[in-house]
Amino acid sequence: xxxxxxxxxxFYVATHNWNTMVEAIQAHIGSLNWGYRVALRExxxxxxxxxxxxxDPHTLKVNVLCRFVVLYR
Numbered sequence: 001x002x003x004x005x006x007x008x009x010x011f012y013v014a015t016h017n018w019n020t021m022v023e024a025i026q027a028h029i030g031s032l033n034w035g036y037r038v039a040l041r042e043x044x045x046x047x048x049x050x051x052x053x054x055x056d057p058h059t060l061k062v063n064v065l066c067r068f069v070v071l072y073r
Contacts, residue, residue: 050065
């Protein structure tokens with residue numbers, strides 16, 4: 001008898017659309033990244049969209065768009 005007291009009526013069927021969820025998440029992440037870029041630009045930070053690795057403790061090897069390599073010291 002107690003079990004019937006805790007049953008909630010269901011008025012709709014839940015649906016899920018993966019494409020909609022993926023697009024919403026990607027849009028949210030994109031807006032966060034844009035905000036970070038704007039904040040860096042306001043602080044006069046030189047932002048490079050590239051892959052990098054440390055050559056030594058004071059040198060950074062940056063591969064820009066797989067086209068050329070720049071060393072920053």
